[in-house]
Amino acid sequence: MMAVLDGGAANPPPIWLMRQAGRYLPEYRAIRSKVPSFLDLCLDPDLATEVTLQPIRRFGFDAAIVFSDILMTPFALGRSVRFVEGEGPRLDPIDEPGIAGLAVDRVETALAPLFATVSKVRESLDPDKALIGFCGAPWTVATYMVAGRGTPDQAPARTLAARKTASFQRLIDRLVDASVTSLIGQLHAGADAVQIFDSWAGILNERDFGRWSIGPTVEIVRRVREAVPGARIIGFPKGAGLRLERYARETGVDAVGLDWTVPLDYARERLQPHVAVQGNLDPIVLLAGGDGLDRAIDGLIEGLAGGRFIFNLGHGILPETPIAHVERLVGRVHGTS
């Protein structure tokens, strides 16, 4: 994994899956049932360490990703964050006075449980496995903070950004500060690399993509590397499509995550010359299994493993995914089946 982030190719490619610690695993569900809420699990270093390691033990993935959530950033900024079973996250929608009142001085303390989890995982994890820390990108986190929940088109945040641009910029600036603190803390605690999840980058128009996705990412990358020279950073601007090359060239990340809609020839010709690429098996194809899964795996390896490539899904693994399909995937990528 780290060899690819450091600039080399690897064959077979390293593999991990977004949301690999999650509800499709019975051992995860057993731990989850011990705590009242998802947030409690994120904030308990012992339990979070355990669920982080579960998929490594079971499947032998090449990287672990610390069990946490992109909404730990607003939580650390003092905002109320609840996870409603079956409905997703709920926050108190932030307004202009709320933005003006955001204080970043409490972020490092609030994230202490996350940093503790990273340390504990790194202690237990084989040295040849990478540990990935992460945060949500400022734009994506802002969409939840403004709307108070997930939205299909992120209209509340986009409208605020268009109508009250100075206030929205202030929100983004505070989220950049908090993200930098979070990523530096995770790297200092033992993360080998960090990933910035910009799950809603794709919704932005061209001008706003530069302003709200690329700009803050550039700033985070610069400040993290200032504190942690040579820090390896993966960016995942989901849905960025035609703007992926710009993102790869301008942000300074070492690797770009690709959702499942990105054609492999584009990734090979336009992205791999600049960065490593990570992705992009369709989670539905993994869910469905069968010959279609084998063909998709082989197609990805044939298309991308000649260059810098980390095998992953194009989005998080679906909770209904059969474990046998994940075993089949890992075996086929590692060349052991």
Added chain:
Amino acid sequence: MMAVLDGGAANPPPIWLMRQAGRYLPEYRAIRSKVPSFLDLCLDPDLATEVTLQPIRRFGFDAAIVFSDILMTPFALGRSVRFVEGEGPRLDPIDEPGIAGLAVDRVETALAPLFATVSKVRESLDPDKALIGFCGAPWTVATYMVAGRGTPDQAPARTLAARKTASFQRLIDRLVDASVTSLIGQLHAGADAVQIFDSWAGILNERDFGRWSIGPTVEIVRRVREAVPGARIIGFPKGAGLRLERYARETGVDAVGLDWTVPLDYARERLQPHVAVQGNLDPIVLLAGGDGLDRAIDGLIEGLAGGRFIFNLGHGILPETPIAHVERLVGRVHGTS
């Protein structure tokens, strides 16, 4: 409008807006309040004609689009379709026996009110204004039929397509048949052009994009032109991003609709050589108004009006959009303000 679809450029460019007949207009809301449901409005040729013409009278758009809905296709196939106020459409989710039982012989009769509306609008509309008919693309309509409602990721249809491919192919085939009947009927009734809305094309992986978006569109275009030689057809594969060039080259459409995320240099360099382009002002920018709106309008005209270009939004107009912003937009595009 028709000059651009016929292969020429026009300066100033023609302009119309997706959902230009809709809730942002008080005169629309007045008509809507006279009928119990949205579907009743679609099925009443007198009222549908009136709301189709309202935005032409008020703003002087260069094209009218018949008031209807993409879910008229499952309705015409005999499926139950309800529109729940504030919640969106509801259908009885279709299963394999339901797919096997779909009969296309009733489609033409069921769509008679739509064809009547087209005829009535064409009679009242100035000859220099174009009338656009439309249907939903088979893939997009199928996502609603399988899930029974709008879904954030179209997982139900994608899962059915991956697991029960033959059944899903049968559903798509029947939707192609019904779409062809609908578009031919609208063209015979007086539509000058037709648009195929593939609102969820963007979610598909590369292989499925070819199979479920491009393939059915190719078939519709071929069969419509067989019945109506020279029929002008606009395709709108929303979110297609990196696959837009392929769509423009392979489907045979005369124009491609662009959502607001498509960079203008890509549209100019990779799409306009093959097709006319239509779009792609961000609806949020129109909603917000001000200098940002003026700059975006000017940028679009500067970027695209040198080639084949129809000014539009990148998605439907938002219900909260101030009418003054639409007046400002039309005046600026037409060069009268």
